[in-house]
Amino acid sequence: MNKAIKKAPAKKEEAETTAAKPAKRARKPGKFTFQSVKGMHDILPVDQVFWDKIRKEVLNISDYYGFERIDTPAIENAAVFEKGVGAATDIVEKEMFYIKSDDKLVLRPECTASVVRAYLEHGMTHLPQPVKLYYFGPMYRHEQPQEGRFREFHQVGFEILGSESDPIYDAQVILACYRLLEACKLSKLEIHVNTIGCRVCRPVFRRRLLEYYKNKPICKDCRRRIVTNPLRLLDCKEEKCEKFKKDAPTILDSTCNNCNTHFKSVVEYLDELKIPYILDNNLVRGLDYYSRTTFEIFETGSKLALAGGGRYDYLVEILGGKVTPAVGAALGVERIVSLMQERNPEMGRKSKVDVFLVHIGSLAKKKSLVLIEELRKGGIRVREALGKDSMKSQLRQADKENVTLALIYGQKEAFEDTIIIRDLANSSQETVPLEKLVAEVKRRLK
Numbered sequence: 347m348n349k350a351i352k353k354a355p356a357k358k359e360e361a362e363t364t365a366a367k368p369a370k371r372a373r374k375p376g377k378f379t380f381q382s383v384k385g386m387h388d389i390l391p392v393d394q395v396f397w398d399k400i401r402k403e404v405l406n407i408s409d410y411y412g413f414e415r416i417d418t419p420a421i422e423n424a425a426v427f428e429k430g431v432g433a434a435t436d437i438v439e440k441e442m443f444y445i446k447s448d449d450k451l452v453l454r455p456e457c458t459a460s461v462v463r464a465y466l467e468h469g470m471t472h473l474p475q476p477v478k479l480y481y482f483g484p485m486y487r488h489e490q491p492q493e494g495r496f497r498e499f500h501q502v503g504f505e506i507l508g509s510e511s512d513p514i515y516d517a518q519v520i521l522a523c524y525r526l527l528e529a530c531k532l533s534k535l536e537i538h539v540n541t542i543g544c545r546v547c548r549p550v551f552r553r554r555l556l557e558y559y560k561n562k563p564i565c566k567d568c569r570r571r572i573v574t575n576p577l578r579l580l581d582c583k584e585e586k587c588e589k590f591k592k593d594a595p596t597i598l599d600s601t602c603n604n605c606n607t608h609f610k611s612v613v614e615y616l617d618e619l620k621i622p623y624i625l626d627n628n629l630v631r632g633l634d635y636y637s638r639t640t641f642e643i644f645e646t647g648s649k650l651a652l653a654g655g656g657r658y659d660y661l662v663e664i665l666g667g668k669v670t671p672a673v674g675a676a677l678g679v680e681r682i683v684s685l686m687q688e689r690n691p692e693m694g695r696k697s698k699v700d701v702f703l704v705h706i707g708s709l710a711k712k713k714s715l716v717l718i719e720e721l722r723k724g725g726i727r728v729r730e731a732l733g734k735d736s737m738k739s740q741l742r743q744a745d746k747e748n749v750t751l752a753l754i755y756g757q758k759e760a761f762e763d764t765i766i767i768r769d770l771a772n773s774s775q776e777t778v779p780l781e782k783l784v785a786e787v788k789r790r791l792k
């Protein structure tokens with residue numbers, strides 16, 4: 347049966363309204379006929395300062411570590427994820443938004459498979475390897491919205507494709523994520539790392555896991571997982587299953603020599619970098635494409651991962667290419683923004699403008715736009731209230747902008763090509779010729 351028919355069609359989605367907004371939003375939504383779709387939210391001007399900060403730091407980090415930007419469409423063929431992420435994963439089985447049932451098109455639930463599709467489609471295999479790419483964009487998962495979990499959310503991702511399955515790249519991806527979070531002024535970060543082995547040793551581990559869980563009274567989801575993806579038994583958060591994890595076989599007892607050496611090197615690189623990490627045997631991640639290293643980054647004490655990733659040496663092959671080692675990670679932007687807002691609200695303050703232009707009379711208003719252009723050319727940041735004619739209300743607005751200088755441009759000044767510079771701190775003022783305005787403002791702002 348077609349999943350588009352089985353699952354809520356797009357129209358029904360549109361009718362649903364927002365249930366969960368990012369944490370700590372003080373504003374109450376108004377009651378209007380239309381609201382944003384359930385699990386999707388507007389990014390308001392008050393939040394954009396934080397988003398801009400992340401974007402800026404993503405640019406810095408990518409540039410520094412040599413990742414080039416790639417943008418792939420938000421809509422992909424479902425098969426990219428069915429094959430790439432795995433048909434039995436939660437993401438593919440339960441969470442994809444099918445947008446056109448006959449074509450099997452979906453809104454992308456993640457971007458790694460899309461990046462690999464693009465890497466193959468555009469012959470990037472012929473470029474010097476590895477190819478290091480990064481992305482920033484919206485992803486879509488039909489999950490039950492709750493704190494930190496949305497249906498439309500944004501991810502930043504770093505991917506290193508090609509070359510050898512060299513553990514130094516695993517460490518570099520972890521490093522890029524860690525440094526990005528640090529640059530967003532988040533501290534108390536915890537990196538959890540694990541290995542989930544390769545094609546050689548994972549089947550051995552899987553068999554041991556199946557043997558261990560055979561007669562255990564596990565939850566309904568795990569009874570399904572034991573058939574489709576037994577490693578995910580270790581990932582289960584149900585109380586009923588939690589107690590079995592403690593004595594479950596660990597992957598490190600089953601990994602082959604190559605995987606052992608690889609994992610040892612990854613943690614040695616982290617040691618060398620003096621980046622703290624926690625070995626976490628239960629970290630298997632929900633996506634099928636991972637092999638060897640898996641990792642997640644949390645703020646200490648939180649269960650919501652800020653970033654997650656790992657090695658995916660078989661994905662290029664699964665999507666039709668030659669065996670090509672690769673490693674990557676994605677960070678959740680909404681979760682990062684929410685933490686930044688909690689931990690460093692002062693970061694949300696807009697940068698200060700230099701001057702406020704107050705116009706009085708029609709001639710001054712007429713000339714105001716040209717005057718603002720002159721200030722722009724001179725590198726002076728100006729705010730105005732061009733739609734307000736009363737001087738009092740304009741000055742009130744200037745006060746809100748917290749500027750120190752007001753430029754008062756009245757009828758007389760507009761005739762004489764002069765302007766008044768008023769220091770709002772001490773109410774002193776001076777009339778200056780327009781051609782000297784930029785220099786005079788700069789002198790006072792020093």
Ligand code: AMP
Pocket residue numbers: 456487489494495496497498499500501650651652653654655676677678679680681
């Ligand atoms: P994943 O692609 O599942 O490995 O997720 C990578 C990161 O994206 C996670 O660590 C989260 O920070 C973020 N993320 C994943 N799913 C969601 C979601 N539904 N809502 C918000 N952020 C998410």
